[in-house]
Amino acid sequence: MSLGFILLVAGRLLYPFYSLYLGAGKTGIGKKSDKMNIEEFREYCLSLEGVYEKMPFPNVADKYSRDVLCFYVSDKWFCFVNIEVFDFCCIKCDPDESVELRARYVGITPGWHMNKKYWISVHFNQDVPDNKIRELVKKSYDIVVNGLTKKEREKLSASNTREFYT
Secondary structure (H helix, E strand, O other): OOHHHHHHHHHHHHHHHHHHHHOOOEOOOOOEOOOOOHHHHHHHHHHOOOEEEEOOOOOOOOHHHHOEEEEEEOOEEEEEEEOOOOOEEEEEOOHHHHHHHHHHOOOEEEOOOOOOOOEEEEEOOOOOOHHHHHHHHHHHHHHHHHHOOHHHHHHHHHOOOHHHHO
């Protein structure tokens, strides 16, 4: 085993204790951080061009899945989140970047119920800063948009409202 691998594993194991020691979730002395909430997250996703939302699993037996809100561009998912628990979002990611992100952040894991090569789960209120989460959501959106046909992309850029695809 390489020293780098050992340090990576040790860092992942010790991070929860280290963050408690440092007072994770606080900025400055005794000041709580303003962490993203479901409303802010939803607002951000819907601010991207041509995005609409839908809860596609209203009739499944699993309550967690019933509460999943998906964000679409054209008819393709680029992100989903549980609106009741708001524990993580699942987004598309470049496979090479995915490996790097999982090595860097404890709060980034392979995508829940998705193809682990192309999707990641980004956990809120862990070590992934809110601005990084927004950046990764935007990249996921861009991956999906770039995968659309030329005709779909032209329709998207011609559309100025979210209702276009609903």
